[in-house]
Amino acid sequence: MLLYLHIPFCDSKCHYCAFNSFTSNHHLKKEYLKALLTQLDYELEYFEVKKLTSIYIGGGTPSTFPVPFFEEIFKRVASLITPLTEITIEANPNSAKKEWVEGIYNLGVNRISFGVQSFDSKKLKFLGRNHTPKMAKEAINLAKRIGFKEINLDLIYGTKFDNEKFLEKEISTALTLPITHISAYYLTLEPNTPFFDKEEYLNPNEEVGYILKELIPFPQYEVSNFGKKRSIHNLGYWKLQPYIGVGAGAVGFKNKVRLYPPSDLKEYLQNPLKKEKEVLTSQELRLEKLFLGLRSCVGIKENLVKEKKAKLLIKEGKLIKKRDRFFNPNYFIADELALFLS
Ligand SMILES: C[S@@+](CC[C@H](N)C(=O)[O-])C[C@H]1O[C@@H](n2cnc3c(N)ncnc32)[C@H](O)[C@@H]1O
Ligand code: SF4
Incomplete structure (x- = not known):
């Protein structure tokens, strides 16, 4: 069984991002943990989980969530984890400090995914990121030193910056780092974000994806994913396997039914077991x-x-x-x- 846990807190909101995340409700983290645990206990029974093949902790920004909180979560699932369980956590370079990375590694997380987006300071500013290229490199090297063997970095491409020469530099910089996987996403101009409808922010060259593919030495196993090793969690989604979604705005899937807990934080805190169901024809x-x-x-x-x-x-x-x-x-x-x- 696949388990997704959503941490909906971010230090700041990036200009392109429509993910369910909040920058002003950090004081509610403890309450959020309580709600998460309530829903987690419920779902483990509802899905009749005997074993977890993958846990994916995404966001938002999981590296804004304290290690002791994750410890509580891991206590609940300890008996369902095997040495083969893939356990991924997303992290942002600015909040993935040594203590945090060490802490989650010691809890058994064996795959870490950094939201790098770019190694160019101007592009990072344009995207509204709050880290520098140096911080991203340091965070990845730190994860390697601490012991992580599987390290992913997320990149965004297809912006007005991304011509061939620029992308060559992005990827050659990425490849100086101890990474095993790259997720490269074409910039989507999402509704309700400052980037919506800003077509001029995109590189109109449709070949840009092909250029990127040539530059990345890892096998492409999905349009945006390149890896020495394929992620069990990603593959599970694409095979339409059942998955549990725990957290505000997380999505679950079981027997043709999609399960949607509330995405509004306060509503989720009030009732973490509330769910809308969508039955797929x-x-x-x-x-x-x-x-x-x-x-x-x-x-x-x-x-x-x-x-x-x-x-x-x-x-x-x-x-x-x-x-x-x-x-x-x-x-x-x-x-x-x-x-x-x-
Ligand atoms: C769930 S997000 C969050 C990860 C982490 N909080 C971070 O940003 O560093 C996962 C990834 O989706 C990608 N993404 C989010 N919004 C996007 C958009 N509008 N267009 C393309 N990629 C996007 C980014 O690469 C991001 O790292
Ligand atoms: S891209 Fe990541 S850090 Fe930026 S707002 Fe979205 S979830 Fe938060």
């Missing part, structure tokens, strides 16, 4: 499988699509057949293929 499930399978190494089952259309794509080299599944050799055109096959 078989057509919606089929579309999910198409979109997720084609943008990743998961692929799609042969019987999910019309034979005639699939044959056409195979002829054009846009689909590869292996046993009873189809695979997309170019994740950057996944949505186009999924629409054609839907």
